[in-house]
Amino acid sequence: MTRFGSTFLGLCLACCLIMPAKAHQESTAYLDVALSGEGVTARLELSLDDLDYALGLDANADRELDWSEVDNAAPRIQKYVEAGLSLSSSKGDCRIAQGKFAVEDRAHGGPYLVIPLEVACVNALPNRLTYELLFEHDRRHRVKTTVAAGDKTMTEVLTSRRRVLSLPNNATH
Amino acid sequence: MSPWNFAVSAMGLLLMAAAPMTSSAEPRIQEDRKVLEPSLADRAGANADIIERARDLIREGRETGDPRFYSRAETLILPLMAKAEAADLLVLRATVRQARHDFYGALSDLDKAINTAPNDPQARLSRAFVRMTIGDYNGALIDCQSLPRSAGQLVRAACFGRLVSLTGNAAKADQVLTGALQQMPGAASYLKAWLHTLRAEISIRIGQDPRPHFQRALVLSDNARSVRLSFAEYLVSSGLSHAALDVLDPADTSDAAAVIRLRAAVQTDTVRSDEVKSLAAQFEEDRRADNALHLREEARFLLDVVHAPDRAVDIAQENWAAQKEPEDLLLLVQAAVAAGDLTRASAALVHRDAYGIEDVRVDAVLAVEQVR
Numbered sequence: 001m002t003r004f005g006s007t008f009l010g011l012c013l014a015c016c017l018i019m020p021a022k023a024h025q026e027s028t029a030y031l032d033v034a035l036s037g038e039g040v041t042a043r044l045e046l047s048l049d050d051l052d053y054a055l056g057l058d059a060n061a062d063r064e065l066d067w068s069e070v071d072n073a074a075p076r077i078q079k080y081v082e083a084g085l086s087l088s089s090s091k092g093d094c095r096i097a098q099g100k101f102a103v104e105d106r107a108h109g110g111p112y113l114v115i116p117l118e119v120a121c122v123n124a125l126p127n128r129l130t131y132e133l134l135f136e137h138d139r140r141h142r143v144k145t146t147v148a149a150g151d152k153t154m155t156e157v158l159t160s161r162r163r164v165l166s167l168p169n170n171a172t173h
Numbered sequence: 174m175s176p177w178n179f180a181v182s183a184m185g186l187l188l189m190a191a192a193p194m195t196s197s198a199e200p201r202i203q204e205d206r207k208v209l210e211p212s213l214a215d216r217a218g219a220n221a222d223i224i225e226r227a228r229d230l231i232r233e234g235r236e237t238g239d240p241r242f243y244s245r246a247e248t249l250i251l252p253l254m255a256k257a258e259a260a261d262l263l264v265l266r267a268t269v270r271q272a273r274h275d276f277y278g279a280l281s282d283l284d285k286a287i288n289t290a291p292n293d294p295q296a297r298l299s300r301a302f303v304r305m306t307i308g309d310y311n312g313a314l315i316d317c318q319s320l321p322r323s324a325g326q327l328v329r330a331a332c333f334g335r336l337v338s339l340t341g342n343a344a345k346a347d348q349v350l351t352g353a354l355q356q357m358p359g360a361a362s363y364l365k366a367w368l369h370t371l372r373a374e375i376s377i378r379i380g381q382d383p384r385p386h387f388q389r390a391l392v393l394s395d396n397a398r399s400v401r402l403s404f405a406e407y408l409v410s411s412g413l414s415h416a417a418l419d420v421l422d423p424a425d426t427s428d429a430a431a432v433i434r435l436r437a438a439v440q441t442d443t444v445r446s447d448e449v450k451s452l453a454a455q456f457e458e459d460r461r462a463d464n465a466l467h468l469r470e471e472a473r474f475l476l477d478v479v480h481a482p483d484r485a486v487d488i489a490q491e492n493w494a495a496q497k498e499p500e501d502l503l504l505l506v507q508a509a510v511a512a513g514d515l516t517r518a519s520a521a522l523v524h525r526d527a528y529g530i531e532d533v534r535v536d537a538v539l540a541v542e543q544v545r
Contacts, residue, residue: 025240026462027241136248140241140248142462157461157462
């Protein structure tokens, strides 16, 4: 997986301190994948609180995250995501490039780090998605995955017991 | 002598027999076993660190209401449990399961822990309270009786007092708790806060004003989230919506707090439809994820905020199958009456009658129903 562009976009969204999330739901990530004839794009959203627990983003241990702490940890976050998310096609592994990070608030989940992804596969659309993030820290973590292919959309929930998703292959490439 | 009379007598003996203890010798409640258990010094350092981290996470889960802390604790200790199911690990996992409302899973762990370490006070105490939650009062009595002296006087008073309060002798239970508090003025604040909270809950059920007990518990617990929630629940149920909002921690985003806020908003005619939809969606998502953690809150939400008694009574029945606390009994009876079919609460009412559970709130609902 390679990185493109500078690290962050939308700093203004979170220029103030980000309080640790106090979500009342289980650890949940969100992954939207769009398959089309023009290519494949995706968007991964990870709770900053979950990332802090997994990677220790809170450098000064004051139980609050600010942007400099998240920014400084960006290479580690990118490496972690690179190791834990993969897509492949019948021709082999696809290349995933991470875009500029942003932060968005979710009503029940606190602040989330939003990572746009561009997926490049050799002469084929991906047919398999593997997600391995955060399970080693929280066995109940889940990722709500929405896949849009052509005029069809499917939503699946991946968990520590189900980490692989077969992707529909009805979008033309 | 019935088991329940025996429990009252036994409590009296325990109170008299207990040697005075300093506050530092008092055990800590539930999950925190630092004082209760033998030193961890002889345990491999890495394992001890992991166990301490898991305890910290559980403590944070209790303080914040965020279920992720429990999941993280569970994930931390699983590799250790795969090697050996030591009693302290079993008690930790039981605590997690209890917090996740997996009461029978918690019981399974506590049974194993007690088989290994019959005098483990935390395992005994935890099992007593889990058994009370599922309505197994005979089993709880055995555990309260089996609490070793090292558990401390207030812990034993809490165990017997709560049990007696659920089995037809709430006034006597209050005396037991009051006596223990009077005899142990120097006990640890968090333990005294716990007993005052139990007294508040008993006061509600016997029709007395619980507010002095809640206020004392708030002071002693440094405004613990759980005390604030219980107090706010009482206040909003009494129509004191502004006071309920004042008591709640503004940073508490748990479902229980969210439902209390919405109930208060309904009472003041300031409810926002987007907030109702948002919480409804959250409950729906939990249901799809097979997460039964919030059945009580969901049923209360459906009854008092959405005004959907038929759906509320379905969830309240499901909740009653999982837990049988006085709040669950009241909820099911209220929902059944609102749905126009009291027979849907018959299992709960049979349970109430079998054990003599006192609750003037339930009596009031039934009295109104009989007049109709």
